[in-house]
Each structure stands twice: as structure tokens, then as C-alpha cells.
Amino acid sequence: MSLRHAVLGLIAELEGASGYDLLKVFDVSLANVWTATQSQIYGELGRLADDGLIRVAAEGPRGRKEYAITDAGRAEMRRWLTETRPRYLRRDEPMLRVFFFGQAGAATAAALLDAESDALAGMLDELVELDERIPWKEDDLSFYGGLAIEYGKRFMEMRRDWARWARDEVAARDAGD
Amino acid sequence: MSLRHAVLGLIAELEGASGYDLLKVFDVSLANVWTATQSQIYGELGRLADDGLIRVAAEGPRGRKEYAITDAGRAEMRRWLTETRPRYLRRDEPMLRVFFFGQAGAATAAALLDAESDALAGMLDELVELDERIPWKEDDLSFYGGLAIEYGKRFMEMRRDWARWARDEVAARDAGD
């Protein structure tokens, strides 16, 4: 139940946030780490409130609901961080396709790998820009969010370099043996 | 519908494979890229056969069904590789937790990061061993599978190094300012 803890953890850090606020956080910094849709977030906020882990602390204009974490919620967050082990489930569509590039022919495979390294270079640029735009290290969320952004940058770099290397391997195999 | 194409692609490469055979491929080489459970695989094989993309080519002992791809299946595979763009959906539980390590205190955060770099070093060892055990480059699946394994190794290395770096950042922040 990772989404549950993502939402709960954000409410803990961002007291007074609404579902709409969380949605923006998911789109920007958390996107590198966990994606969520609008309907998921609102649904989970409702369930967390029903279970007493968060509560509606205030209501604003346009039906806005501002949430705050409860003691039970803080305890659950600590339990999740310290008493559960994360799962390393990999599900990576671009990399899955690589597995089958042989079925499209070597020339097409090389072109697809080129397109991927370009896409990755673009995503890396976006992250670097984001990293420079946000004032890190001010508070805990920023500090740990900064660690996650650094991870995102390393990830994109590694992957871009891999795509370039793989492209050369495919080209060499096509030309040579 | 990535699982569908993962199963379809494997049947294309491994003519005569059964659901049970695919299950092993998913557990070993494909695990770095796409995970699937037994019930998903059998379900998808049934649906692919219903849709005419694969067919039961032979039946073996113990109810074994050996599948073969059809022309419609090969066309669908080509279409998927060349006419669709992959999605970069990241959903990474260990990294999500990092986002909230501040809520457990700096000492606990450092310990959690230590545990993670150890786990990653172990997974890297497993991949290196796998890489040495399997005879790559013999056929297309092995060649492209080898590219994916190289990716897996780079991924683990990057991640292990990141965890060590992050641990030092947390320790420095805790000691210093």
C-alpha cells in the first residue's frame, strides 16, 4: 500500500495541504519516484480520514479541504518506515521493448535506441532545471526530496549512457559477425 | 498493455514454450524489466489465443500446452515496437520511502540507507552471476536480453552508489548544521 503512505507522508510534511496541492507535488517532485492520478489521491484521502490517520483541519473556498495528520497517522508512518521492507518491483516499459528489438530488425532497433537516448537527454535537462529552480535543504521535505532528485538525475544519466552504448552494440553486431 | 506484449514477444522468440516455461523466463532474465505472476501469464496466454495472436501448437504431458505465434501476432508485435511510444512510469517503493526518511529521524534514516546499499550490492552480485552463467549473444533473445542485463547491472551500481552518497549527506547534515 505505497500510495497510502505517499499521501499520508505528504500530509505529515505539508500540514494544511489539500488534495489539489498534493496533486501538484505528485506531478513535480514525486513524479520521479511514485506516480498517482487525481482520482487515486482523492480516494485515498477519504479512506485515510475514515481510518483516522488524517483529519479535515479546515475548509476553504470552493469546497477546499485542508488535511492534518493525526497521532495515529504519525505512528503508522513510523511503522511503515522502520518495520516494513520495501519491494523492488521493476516494471519498465522502454526496457521491456529492448528485449524484443530483434523482432523489428537491427536497423530499426538502432533507430529506436537513438530515439530513446534523445528522450532521456531531454528528461535529464528537465530535472536539472527543476533542481536549480527549487530551493533545497531548507526543510526536511526539501532535503530528502533533494536526495530523490539527485537520484533521478543519476538515473537519467545512467540510462542515457546505456542507450548510447546499446545502440553501438547493435550497430556493431549488424555490421560485423 | 505491456504484459500482453511481453508474453506475445516471448512466444515469438521461444516457439513451443508453455506457460510454465515463460514463468521461468519472467523469474530469471525478464525480472529486471517486467515482473509477472503465474496467474497473469496463464490468463494472458488464454486471451492471446482467443484473439488469434498465438495458437496451441502442441500438447504435451501433464496438460502442457505449447504455443506458437501467428501471423497476426507477429504483425501486432511489430506494430507495438514501431508505432507506439513507451511510457516512463516510475513507481519505486524504496525511493519513495527516502522522501519521508526525515519523519524517522536522521539516525534511523542513515541506518535505512545503509541497509539499502547492502541490499543493492547483493542484488548486483546476483546479476553478475547470472550474466556469467548465461551464454549471451547466441541468438536474438540472448543478445537483446544481454543488453537488458547490462542495464540491470548499471542500474544496481548507480543505485548502490547513490545510497552510499545519500547516507553520507544525511550523516553530514546530522553532525553539522
Added chain:
DNA sequence: GGTCTCATGTAACTCGTTACATGATTAA
């Protein structure tokens, strides 16, 4: 007055996980 952003919610569907259930064949 019109458009943009803020703001929430639900319904239908697909995908993924866990657990159960069953049985044949092989090798020690």
C-alpha cells in the same frame, strides 16, 4: 462576460496480487 485555475468527486474498467485448488510425471 468569459476564460482560467482551483477544487472535488464518482463510475467503469483494466491490471496486478494472493491464495486456493488440482493433478500428472519423474527421480531418489
Added chain:
DNA sequence: TTAATCATGTAACGAGTTACATGAGACC
């Protein structure tokens, strides 16, 4: 003979996606 491996299938549930639906407030 008994344990391991091979082999398939389904049922219930939980998680994630897409689309629809609605409306209030802010800005120009």
C-alpha cells in the same frame, strides 16, 4: 513410496487508469 518438479487454472480482492461530471472563485 514419497518428495520434488511440472503444469494449469480460477476466485477474490486491491491498485491503477480513463473519463465523466460539476461547480466556485479569480482575473481580465
